[in-house]
Amino acid sequence: MQLALAPMEGLVDEILRDVLTRVGGIDWCVTEFIRVNDRLLPEHYFRRLAPELDHGAQTRAGTPMRVQLLGSDPVCLADNAALACTLGAPVIDLNFGCPAKTVNKSRGGAVLLKEPELLHAIVREVRRAVPTHIPVTAKMRLGFETPDVALDCARALATGGASQIVVHARTKVDGYRPPAHWDWIPRVQEVVSVPVFANGEIWTLEDWRRCRxxxxxxxxxxxxxxxxxxxxxxxxxxxxxxxxxxxxxxAELFPLVQDFWRQERIKLAPGYAPGRLKQWLVWLSRSYAEAGVMFDAARRETDCEKLDALLQLPSLTRAPRLAA
Incomplete structure (x- = not known):
């Protein structure tokens, strides 16, 4: 059994990947999607979204990280995948599941599930472009509006060269509304010979048991x-x-919340860091009442030093820049 941490754009950045993989149990994780349009991206763009590339493509806990690309141009995606491999990407993952309207309007993510032939072409070109020892994997939803083409899409990905397929068991139109249609996972697995990962609505141990x-x-x-x-x-x-x-x-999790805040304070400008802390506290409040209490105390706070105090930390104000 493998357990993977999903790539969630705008939520699971390299800092949250670091913190969550240090808790344990995760076999591999994936970057937020790297948007590919019509050009070869500069190296610094990859390193900004995947700084783990400078550390063996793994998190501090040693968890392997895959680089995810999103786009619709097979040749351009292939060129960028090849570059990512030269930078140290151990696996190239392709995003065919993002439901965001802005992404779909620019022909990225789940909208491509309307075109199984294009899915096949993208995976085929990327597979041809990257070294043979580097796997190419893909993530898909069950379809755009309905799951009618789910099996065709899965076949297209597998025959194109995907060695694993993650299936988010909802359509784009479903968004993130429950339920996840786990009963489609075995149907997908029946038509492809590569491993299929189940994804969607696994919030608890009991959810995992039912999904399995x-x-x-x-x-x-x-x-x-x-x-x-x-x-x-x-x-x-x-x-x-x-x-x-x-x-x-x-009590066991709180030191990791503190470290998350320390790292975000270093990475982000003071105007943006508080939002990242509040974002995670909202999610944590589903499982920990203490996180809800902390969020209520932080809800309207924008002063980073006051948030330092709330998290029982000394002031983390950045040192001033030295004059040139």
């Missing part, structure tokens, strides 16, 4: 559920191995 029973899947990708419950992968792995499942307490 309904989907028959052996491999899973965890998204919002893992952001809200950082030890979810650890709980799943423990149960799979017949070990005792002991949920993580807030």
């Amino acid at each position: 029973e309904i989907s028959g899947a052996e491999n899973f990708m965890l998204g919002r559920g893992l952001v809200a419950k950082p030890d979810l992968a650890l709980q799943i792995a423990a149960e799979k191995n017949g070990e005792e499942v002991v949920p993580m307490t807030w």
Whole structure:
């Protein structure tokens, strides 16, 4: 069994990847999508969204990281995939699942599920462009409006050269509304010979049990559920191995929340860092009442130094720049 951390644009940046993989149970993670239009991107763009490339393409915990690309031009995607490999990407992942309207309007993400032939062409060209030892994988939804073409899309990805397929078990129109249609996972697996990962609506250990029973899947990708419950992968792995499942307490998680804030304070300007902290606290409040209390205290706060105090940290104000 493999458990993967999903690529969630605008949420799971390199800092949250670092923190969540240090909790444990995650076998690999994926970058936020790197948008490819009609040109070869500069190297610094890859390094900005995937700084782990400078550290063996793995997080601080040693968890492997895959580079995800999103776009619709097969040749341009292939060129950028080849460049990512020279920078150290161990796996190239292709995004055919993003439901965002702005992304879909520019022919990226889930809208391409309307064109199975294009999916095949994209994967084929990327597979040809990258070294043979580097896998090419893909993530898809069940379709754009309906799942009628889900099996055609899966076949297109597999015959194009994808060695794994993650299936978010909803259509684009479904968005993130429950339920996830886990019963489609075995249907997809029947028509392809590569491993299929189940993804969508796995928030708890019980959700995972039901997903495994309904989907028959052996491999899973965890998204919002893992952001809200950082030890979810650890709980799943423990149960799979017949070990005792002991949920993580807030006292155990809080040092990681503090470290998340430290890192975001260094990365972001003072006007943006508070939003990132509040964003994660909202998700954590689904699992920890303490996170909800902390969010309520931080909700209207924009002063980073006051948030330092709320998190029981000394002032983390950046040192002033030296004059030239």
